[in-house]
Amino acid sequence: MINSHTFNPSAQLLAQTAASTLGISNSVLVPLGVLFGLAALLLFFGRIPISYNLLNLTVRWRTTLLTALAFTLVISLLTVMLAFVNGMYQLTENSGHPENVVVLAEGSTDESFSNLGFSDIGDIENQAGILRPDGRPLLSRETYLVVNQPIPNAPPGGPQRRFLQLRGIVDPNIAAQVHQIVLYEGGGWFSESGVQEVDSASATTAVEVVVGEGIARELGSSRTEAELAAAANSNRLDVGDVFSLSNRPWKVVGVMQSSGSTFDSEVWAKQSLIGPMFGKETYTALVARTADAESAATLKNFLNNDYKKAAVSALSEPEYYAGLSSTNRQFLFGIIFVAIVMAIGGVFGVMNTMFAAIGQRTKDIGVLRLIGYRRRQILISFLLESLAIAFIGGLLGCAVGMLADGWTATSILSAGQGGGGKFIVLKLAVDANTIAVGLLLALVMGLAGGLLPSLSAMRLSALDALR
């Protein structure tokens, strides 16, 4: 007996396979596939040679160019804006390892507002599930702070201060293993004391820090011309460079390789130094590494439901960062709104073009009808012309938008109302999904803009057209 369900799983599997192979989400791939399929059907059922439409596009090349350029601008803008949001989502995903469990104070969803007393959490490292590769639990004890730094050499009229994200680490080697951080060659982690003498005459000591690559670039940009000329690396701070914070020198002893995570925008130092320095006498988070996502879930559930020695809130690291994606979603809604409104403007533009084209070719339409082409074939022909302009303009727009891939930009990850959040430096990411959305919007614009004019062309009678 034939089971109707046997067909659906196959189609679903095909769609899922295509989606995962191409790197395009189902919600984009399916409508894009439908539109391409529609175009293919129009080409198949259209009897009027496509060369007629393409020739008309080249004869009226100025109009074609202006219309296609409008598409190019709209789609390239959309591509860049989506690349920005893509970059934020990728950064959020890269920041969270499924094997890690983040432990915060009960009720906290952001480590900015979490306070874990030192004595409260001493027992957590003994819990089952936490990896112990050399006998020591892979549990990183951290204090996250945001501090205000006067920007050296700040130009007048511009911002005079910046916010620096500091992370106080108890054991940097443990932290590196938990967060999978690798340093650039030539650097190392801070010493046991966390300080280094920089001037023996005045006995001045500098706080040893390891910086993320993004913040290293940001801090490096504040150097004077003379400092840049003398610097080992003019693009960013490097090992040995010193910056000032809280009236003390801070010396870079290592630079974290870019991991596409929020750590790229952080400065790490010894927790026992910076906690008291900035009045944060507690940990803000513990991050435990387990064997896999399942073990992480088990540990998380135990800490939330059965652990009674302290009031804590545990999340898997991906869950924690997903909770900070409120701004991502808000930006995405804003981008969709702007893109749709601009697309509507573009639709009116292409409608104008197509109505004008039809108005100038009424005699062509009359002749086509007289030699036997049906009304629906007239409709198909002009629809294809509109789709062709849209496709060319959209393709160009995607190509222009792709130039933004890899650009860096600053932003903030936040859970929304209530403050907190992390300042981030992200890389714009143009991926297959972004290109697909661009092409999809272009084709939708072409279809919407060409439909009414094509319908009006279809309704012309042969005699009226030739009169």
Next chain:
Amino acid sequence: MKFLRIVVENVLRNPLRTLLTTLGTMVLVFVVTMVWSVLSFLDEQTAEKNANLKAIVTERWQLPSQMPYSYAASLREGAAREADDIRPTDSMTWSFFGGSLDPESRTRESSLFAFALQPEKLMTMMDELDALPLSQAAELEIAVEKMAGNRQGIILGRDRLAAINKQIGDRFTLYGFNYEDINLELEVVGVFPPGRYDNSAAINVEYLNAAMDAYPQTHAGQKHPLADKSLNLVWLRVPNTQAYSQVAEQISNSPSYASPAVKVETASSGVATFLEAYRDLVWGMRWLLAPAILITLSLVISNAISISVRERQKEFAVLKVLGFKPFQILSLVIGESLLIGATAGLLSAGATWGLINHVMGGFTFPIAFFGIFYIPDASLWWGLAVGGGAALLGSCVPAWTACRVRVSEVFARVA
């Protein structure tokens, strides 16, 4: 007038094309108006003022700023000690209290973040509340008086009030999460006027301080962990930049604020620091998005005018035969384009202003702590300028083509 009449008649000759161009222009001007509204508001917030400044005093290094409340009294006086020291003309302290109406869970519907402040300062120191229309000011004043008389009073924004499903007169307990184990029994005594404070809440700082003082009595004599950290911000109003500089020096040089150290900056400087995280986004809006929309607008208009000019070659040839000079034909085409562009731009900006400000009550965009944006009155001339400017730019080439029409060539084709 005759010229204008000819322009209008030409524009109305093809109503479909005129309508489509107008609609396309209106839609794109709508987006530009919204983008420029956000940018102009941010520029206003970060522009240094010369008079009637507000200064902010915060902890020097850490965010969030946490200072002992004992700093408040002297900071509100600008740390003035000598007779010739300058005192601020007004001041206000802020403490942030976050809590949930449900002790077991924290959701958007149950959460509340309130400014704990001096009730009377709501009318004199809070942005926009210090310049309300009379009727709104009178209502708010009543609520402020109730809060001053009842330390447990809370004033909420209308959206927050609706989110927690309460109304004026209702009482509820707010279980603190940044102030752990501090639970406040509150009574809704008023609502903020519609606008920027729709999602805000304000409570009487005396109530919070009293709760902090009472904490040791129920916790074995232990002070609350935030006992010396409950003052988050002090606002000071000063008459001019000179007074600001002096007050800043008084505070910076005062030995009373050593641990933690404090810093003084103008409100605009403080806002600018917060907006640094969004600088690339703002740059993109200003130099990519807005110009791209303007260029698209020019292209849409240029396309329409080009089509029109191409169809009217004979007409222009006849006009030349009748004695019209090239510049007159140029002016005719540009005039038609300007009429469509400027009219559409003005209509669009006006409609955007009305829709966003009066129907939607503002629009939200997630930049810093600015929840809601409005369309300024200046948008009306923006629309006119943008529509007219794009029309002028877009019609230059087609108008030039029209005025260069060769009569002999056109009539040769006709023949």
